[in-house]
């Protein structure tokens with residue numbers, strides 16, 4: 143029953159087969175490393191072991207030289223940085239599986255949206271684009287289309303949108319001195335622009351202001367290995383932003399879309415270039431607009447050919463839109479409960495997403511699995527699903543708890559990323575430009591120093607998207623299928639750097 147898991151080439155260990163309480167020690171259930179870009183789902187009720195499965199896979203990927211990006215919602219994945227500590231339970235589990243427990247630690251970079259417990263990550267408003275920003279702001283359809291027009295207006299006028307004060311200044315301009323432009327861009331009502339302004343202020347009050355701006359995080363920093371050849375694990379600390387799910391989930395989408403945009407197409411590789419884990423992925427999809435879901439679906443589909451794998455970790459497959467779910471080749475389904483009619487429904491839906499099995503009653507198995515056990519099926523190198531097998535999952539080799547706070551702080555301080563990203567840069571952008579044009583010193587922020595009026599024409603000239611190199615890149619980018627939906631934000635992303643060639647901007651430094 144397990145020879146369906148005897149793959150050629152390197153694999154990642156999940157555990158050993160389990161049937162009627164008996165573990166087939168030594169008969170490994172595993173995933174082919176080369177297939178890790180075929181995406182996966184780790185599902186199950188709370189407390190059944192999903193995050194530990196993530197930790198198990200992330201550690202082995204790092205060991206194999208594959209960089210990993212993960213969202214750490216509870217702060218406990220920092221344990222990847224320290225070796226695991228054996229105890230009776232772990233020893234027993236390892237013995238049952240037939241693979242000795244070997245403590246190991248991995249190189250981890252700690253990133254954060256708030257600057258706490260990690261290196262501050264930033265993205266510019268322009269590269270975020272109106273679609274993602276609408277999701278972060280919780281906008282309805284009408285408001286979203288108005289926000290798109292505001293972005294267009296700023297593009298046309300050479301107003302650079304880097305941080306929230308820039309966007310705020312643009313919105314204030316449109317409700318004040320620049321109101322004439324509202325008519326020019328049919329569909330922008332002053333009232334709706336006013337609503338956007340209020341929503342923005344709310345977002346700022348929640349502390350989101352810090353992660354809009356520069357220096358913008360560069361995707362290549364996620365693709366590193368350490369001097370020993372282990373893949374760097376980039377852990378985004380999210381425990382402080384749990385009450386703002388739309389905000390951090392859109393940030394993760396921004397990151398994934400940037401990865402898509404910046405990485406070259408690659409053929410079939412021996413191993414992926416990066417594997418991305420979305421823990422608590424239901425937060426990404428809840429209440430999301432249709433265009434947003436379409437963008438997620440497209441990015442997930444297309445990153446595969448860039449050698450990037452995406453794993454969603456969530457309670458039931460129902461949390462993931464069908465179009466996305468259909469692309470997840472690997473399934474690690476932990477226990478589900480069947481207490482309420484809703485549970486029953488979720489269970490039936492889950493059963494239907496599984497291949498048939500001659501060995502297991504899927505529904506019965508799913509409700510009787512213990513903690514750290516799961517029904518597994520993976521995509522084989524031939525591209526077909528492996529036989530469904532109940533699996534006793536191996537313990538992660540790294541620490542199943544957070545590392546001490548002092549250890550975390552010193553690791554962050556030592557990180558080469560701290561030097562690159564810790565300090566915000568506020569260069570001249572929409573806020574300053576508008577202030578200079580209207581003679582209002584400082585725009586929305588009275589403490590800033592406004593450039594003299596003569597600066598405005600220079601900005602406009604720099605803003606003109608005339609340089610053939612940039613235009614060529616846009617032309618090339620627009621030919622990609624993804625571009626059809628994100629064309630707006632893509633163009634802004636490239637033109638948004640205003641005269642700073644993307645290549646010059648990128649090749650900044652070597653960290654290792």
Ligand SMILES: Nc1ncnc2c1ncn2[C@@H]1O[C@H](COP(=O)(O)OP(=O)(O)O)[C@@H](O)[C@H]1O
Nearest residue numbers: 187188189190191192193194513514535536537
């Ligand atoms: N593979 C495993 N090996 C050892 N213990 C595990 C394993 N998976 C889960 N556990 C135990 O179950 C607990 C809950 O697991 P966790 O991954 O946090 O659940 P979830 O993410 O599904 O809420 C862990 O703290 C650990 O004690």
Ligand SMILES: [Mg+2]
Nearest residue numbers: 192193194421
């Ligand atoms: Mg969890």
